[in-house]
Amino acid sequence: MESKFTEAYPKAPDEVKQADCEKVSGMLDLIIDGEASSEEKLYFNHHIEECVSCFENHQKQKLLKGLVAGHLKRVIVPKSLVQSIKAKIQETL
Amino acid sequence: MSDQTGKQLSKEEKDARFEAELLPVLDPLYNFAYRLTLDEDDANDLVQETYLKAYRFFDYFEQGTNAKAWLFRILKNSFINEFRKKSKQPAKVDYSEVEGYYNTDDVEGESGVASTTDMRTESVQDLIGDEVASALNTLPVDFRTVIILCDLEGFTYEEMAKILDIPIGTVRSRLHRARNSLKEKLEKYAKSMGYNS
Numbered sequence: 001m002e003s004k005f006t007e008a009y010p011k012a013p014d015e016v017k018q019a020d021c022e023k024v025s026g027m028l029d030l031i032i033d034g035e036a037s038s039e040e041k042l043y044f045n046h047h048i049e050e051c052v053s054c055f056e057n058h059q060k061q062k063l064l065k066g067l068v069a070g071h072l073k074r075v076i077v078p079k080s081l082v083q084s085i086k087a088k089i090q091e092t093l
Numbered sequence: 094m095s096d097q098t099g100k101q102l103s104k105e106e107k108d109a110r111f112e113a114e115l116l117p118v119l120d121p122l123y124n125f126a127y128r129l130t131l132d133e134d135d136a137n138d139l140v141q142e143t144y145l146k147a148y149r150f151f152d153y154f155e156q157g158t159n160a161k162a163w164l165f166r167i168l169k170n171s172f173i174n175e176f177r178k179k180s181k182q183p184a185k186v187d188y189s190e191v192e193g194y195y196n197t198d199d200v201e202g203e204s205g206v207a208s209t210t211d212m213r214t215e216s217v218q219d220l221i222g223d224e225v226a227s228a229l230n231t232l233p234v235d236f237r238t239v240i241i242l243c244d245l246e247g248f249t250y251e252e253m254a255k256i257l258d259i260p261i262g263t264v265r266s267r268l269h270r271a272r273n274s275l276k277e278k279l280e281k282y283a284k285s286m287g288y289n290s
Contacts, residue, residue: 029269033243035250064276068244071222072229077123081137082116085144092145 020047024054028061102152111151115144118161121246122168128241129172131230142175143168162248166256169238228278236271243268 024047030036031044048055102110122143126136146167147154154163229237242248242256254261 029265029272033250033268060276061272064272064279065244067221067225067279068229068240068275071218071225072245073222073226074120074124075127075133075136077120078133078137081123081140082119084137085116085119085141088141088145089148 017051021051021054024048024051025057028058031058032061032065107151110156111148114154114156114160115147115151115164118164121161122164125165125241125246126168126172128229128237128245129169129234139168139172142171146171159252161246162252162256165242165246165248166258169256224279224282228275228282231278232271232274235267236274239264239268240271240275 024044027036027040027044030040036044048058119140123136123140126139126143127133130136130139143164147164154160229240232240238257239253242253243250248256250261250264253264257264259267
């Protein structure tokens with residue numbers, strides 16, 4: 001009986017899940033950067049509904065991106081720069 | 094429709110188009126230059142050089158195409174080809190060199206930053222910004238570059254591949270490694286502040 005069971009499921013459920021998690025973690029960047037295809041998104045969203053650790057990794061990765069996008073201060077362009085660019089262009093003509 | 098095949102623009106037309114299409118990119122371009130060089134004067138020089146080159150090759154620039162990506166590409170090439178050599182900073186930049194780099198424990202003593210942190214929002218926001226900046230600045234320039242291009246400037250992987258002259262697969266793997274490094278740095282900081290991630 002047991003042998004039949006393992007034939008039908010050549011991999012233990014844990015291994016399957018492990019493989020899913022690896023696949024999903026490889027997609028993380030694509031997802032948060034908006035580069036994933038619609039199938040990838042579907043697969044990803046389905047997985048994180050069921051898997052807490054992948055869900056958390058996704059949250060962390062989003063947070064990281066948000067830290068750079070939202071908190072890194074922009075430097076102010078010196079007022080003189082436009083003028084210097086224009087002047088430099090004219091003088092090298 | 095304007096005639097794009099008759100290349101020869103008058104100087105006035107050229108200048109007007111140059112100003113209209115390329116100068117609006119000045120702000121992101123300067124910020125990119127600053128994040129690469131970490132020095133305002135160097136950033137200034139690099140941006141000027143970039144615009145000068147762009148002007149010289151402006152006839153090759155197709156109107157309506159991605160001016161921002163084009164300028165970023167010129168700037169990045171200038172940085173690599175000429176700038177890095179004369180820059181004061183030693184260029185310890187190839188990311189292949191730094192595989193084992195992060196395992197060495199940093200020597201910065203964790204000097205009691207934690208206790209007196211004011212949690213009022215504004216100062217915390219500043220603090221976070223500073224911390225992100227300094228973590229980012231310690232990354233090798235190739236890592237810093239992909240993070241800036243992607244997260245700060247919002248370029249797509251395809252645009253990044255063009256700017257950096259590398260395949261998209263390399264963009265992806267570099268971005269992945271870069272984020273891991275940044276995460277590690279910031280987690281270290283978070284822990285020193287008493288957060289457990």
